[in-house]
Amino acid sequence: MTRISESYRYNTALRQIDKIRNYSDKASEDGATGVRIHKISDDPSAMVRILKNRDYIGNAKQFHKNLDFAKGYLSKTETALTSMHSSFLRAKELAIQQANDTYSADTRETTAREIDQIINNVINLGNSSYAGRYVFGGF
Numbered sequence: 001m002t003r004i005s006e007s008y009r010y011n012t013a014l015r016q017i018d019k020i021r022n023y024s025d026k027a028s029e030d031g032a033t034g035v036r037i038h039k040i041s042d043d044p045s046a047m048v049r050i051l052k053n054r055d056y057i058g059n060a061k062q063f064h065k066n067l068d069f070a071k072g073y074l075s076k077t078e079t080a081l082t083s084m085h086s087s088f089l090r091a092k093e094l095a096i097q098q099a100n101d102t103y104s105a106d107t108r109e110t111t112a113r114e115i116d117q118i119i120n121n122v123i124n125l126g127n128s129s130y131a132g133r134y135v136f137g138g139f
Contacts, residue, residue, distance in 0.1 A: 069131060076130040084125050087118045 040047045128135045
């Protein structure tokens, strides 16, 4: 029969008590915080999945922001182009009206002022911006 010293039995029991206390502390922390993984060494494979999922969530949020920006940008562009189209049609109507000799010089001067207003309006529409970026100036 082998002889086991008291100090060996004492140290073994102390290690077991420390081990149980560590498990108890971890269980208490998990229960209190609701988090199972506190550091990478707790579960490396789960941590890899968590990090990948965080990346996916971040990418999805950025994609959503990009979509919102694109919708607003395209809406602003469409509005500006529709207004320009209407302005060009009005300018064309005025040019066709003034092409014959039935209008006086005063009428032609009034029409010229209206054409100048149309040109200024189109220039302003061409300088439209959305979120600090010019719509027709490129990115």
